[in-house]
Amino acid sequence: MSAQVVWLFIFVILYWSYCIYWGVRGARLSHTASDYFIAGRGLSLWVFVLAATATSFSGWTFMGHPGLIYRDGFQYAYASFYAITIPFTGVMFLKRQWMLGKRFGFVTPGEMLATYFRGDTIRLLTVVIALCFSVPYLGVQLRASGFLFNVLTQGLFSVDVGMWLLSAVVLIYVASGGLRAVAYVDTLQCVLLAVGIVAIGIIAVSYVGGWDRLTEGIAALAQWDPVRTPAGYSHYIAVPGVIQFVSNGPSAEGGAWTGMMVLTYMFALMGIQSAPAFSMWAFSNKDPAPFAPQQVWASSFGIGLILMVFTAMQGLGGHFLGADRAFMEAHPELVNDVFGPILGNRDIMDMPGKQGYIVPALIDLLGTTAPVLVGFLAVCALAAMQSTGAAYMSTAGGMLTRDLLKHFVLPDADHRTQKLWGRIGVAVIVIAALIVATTSQDALVLLGGLAVAFGFQMWPALIAVCYAPWFTRAGITVGLFLGILGVIFTESIGQSVAGWFGVELPWGRWPWTLHSAFWGLFLNLGAAMLISAVTQNADEFRHRMTYHDFLREHSAVSPEKQRLVPAAWIAALVWFFFAIGPGCVIGNTIFGNPNAPETWLFGMPSIWTWQILWWALGVVMMWFLAYRMEMSTVPRKEVEALVEDIGDVSASATGRA
Template sequence: MDKVTWLYTFVALYWAYCIFWGIKSSQQAKTATDYFIAGRQISMWVFVLAATATSFSGWTFMGHPGLVYRDGFQYAYASFYTITIPFTGVLFLKRQWMLGKRFGYVTPGEMLADYFQGDAIRILVVAVALLFSIPYLGVQLGASGFLFNVLTDGAISANVGMWVLSAVVLIYVATGGLRAVAYVDTLQCILLALGIVVTGFIALNAAGGWDNLQQGLAALGKTDIGKWGSTKGYGGGDYNAYLAIPGVIQWTAGLGKETPVGGLWTGVMCLTYMFALMGIQSAPAFTMWSFANNSPKPFAPQQVWASSVGIGFILFFFTAFQGMGAHLLGGNGAVTEAGLALNNILPDLTANKQGGLVPHYFNSIGDEYPCLVGLL
């Protein structure tokens, strides 16, 4: 079978799995507590995997390598968000779990309205949840639709893929509640980690191995080829901006008005970006995740081992292989013209096409490993 047939097969199996858990969970949901927080019976490993998938999803799988490609190692330092995202969980999740267990709270609005003795905070929580969830979900679904479009060689448009996936998500979430979401996200976490690692190995193998990749990047570092040129003294020297942070901070008129010298990702930019992502585990949705656990034991393993260590290790190595390796694999026309490319498995992605980086890696092995493309 070709890669598109394998893709349809695995997608059908995945959607069947989602709908199965939606139906099964709906049969187990007898009360509002069962539906909204799985009867406070989410097990340790289900929470560890599901919460990790919720924290790092399509935007990490496709967006993160693309930005490493576009901006270089200066953005790759933002991979430290694998520490800052769960840090808010360290501060809040166990405390919220204790309150939910003691007072029987089901939603964050209920908890805060009780604490502040007013319904205005309840409305505010709903507004914050909507403002967070709608764009976040839109990013995930949009990424999935784009992936469909590229992997089917345009047979399915990005919009059609996105809307079909949206329908599946609506079915299993609406019918099964949080229990269905938890079991779907458990599988999603495994596929997420596997996909990033395998894609990293695709890039590393295409570059000819670790030594060749290092030598290729060293040769690139001797030039000023790249979107941001060189750092021109910012960060302690005049280095290729793909390989260096352009200083601690730069004072400019603002993004879109004045371009910082050597790139966007100064030390302060990376830090504030990671601070912004701390909102993920302090969002109302994660309050409900905390309520859904039968004990607080899963919180520490998720925050330390699954997120900071596991996903952190994967991002620091394998997304760097994907993003930086792409410059040497045909993804940067200027690098190819300069004779620095090690292979030519990717199209030129320099015209803000970095979002297609991961799908193009998949396509590069479509003829040799069509089954793997369908699985990923």
């Protein structure tokens, strides 16, 4: 057994020991169902900041994101803006959900929505969303961990065996300790994720030969690239236009990532913090104090900087390390072929895992020179992949217990019974995710994109609860159902489902280069508005207004800042349009001609400079919304709890229909 494998096992055992410690400690501290499912509403500031960041940015950030930058270049690197768009959702909804949870004792989002709308169909659909999100998303993380283990143990474990083995430990600590254990393990996982991405980025640039060698290589790659956008630019350094009206988005000329594709893909990723799991994260805090630092500094600034710089280094650097054999033949003087021995002198796109090999190969470079570092970086990757998975295991198990079992089957279930079934629910989620991961052949990031598109369908329901009492139960319920269908039938899975019934859909995946999240929302919000317009009821409206009167009393913008509300709207819309929307096409050329590297400002392609500029402006926008507009700060008026746990309220009070 090589030194690399030995150190890998040493670090993995140390990491597992930490996880199991918190599983045991969390179990001892979970005296009530609320303790187990939402950490007794007692998470501290820094625990939430780090844990929520780890949950938002996970294994597909660590493993899949650099690989797709390698494949699609900077047009896909616009996805790095999810460092801002994911917490943007948190700015919109987390504080208000926390206030409702504190006031009325909600433990799950299903309880919140069922109480607000006085109906159980929305509760059931919320659980469906949670499962549709959690199972494939968790499957992505588990599959990636098994793949990494296979590569770094030099084939000692197959992908499937490694995946099932690694999943066992996650299951143990999550099922034992609940959300508290998840949160405290996530604090370490967040640090490991950030350190690992930075370290691997530095490794990539050092093997390429330094910054100047990297930019020289990008210039040569852009001129050599046989795939050109409609404007004649390399697809590595330009988006292929605002939109392309093709039936199948991935078949678009010059790459799928048009301005509208980028925007709608960001919609999908915004589903991470609108997914039901993050509602439970909101409920688990002492107060909203952690929300703003997590959204602005940990996510938008910290993770954003890492993705804009170090992840781009990893992805583009792969071309100059021997992963791209065709480019190496054209420009051998620009390639340090260190990947050749690792990949068997094959092009990385001919490998079974394709671009997913980029990060494992970068780690594997140190196998003979620094095996200790290989073990450490492997654990960083493993922690990144388990961080999100653990959170969704815990919260989905909680929703299965609270919203299905306790509400419909065992309404008198005591705390011990709820915890037991919560643990069983976690096991069910893990087994389902492992089955998905074992059978799925989809790209890691894109399968995760399907999951988060389901999470994004919660936006209309959250808008209704947090801001707009006009929406009715019927509107939101039908809209959510249609949104789920819209996502399914504009993804590959929808084509397969239709094929089972002998139906051939006239469109493919992402028609008109618009992500499935957009098509789902189009049906979702459209139905919600139309049906709400014709199903208004004065009694139901008065009921919903009791919640909005409470929110306005405690979270209204202070009078001296009311004049800034239009500026906040304008700032957000401008940023979305130019940073990740149709206006991003300006970034192709504004800082230099893509076909003339000598014109590039700072020696970087214009698109990269544009992305860094709008990332910095995005951090400013997030600070303005979260702090200045008080959307994520502690309410000026203290929120008093009416009940500690909605499970102690009678069925009629919770709106059972």
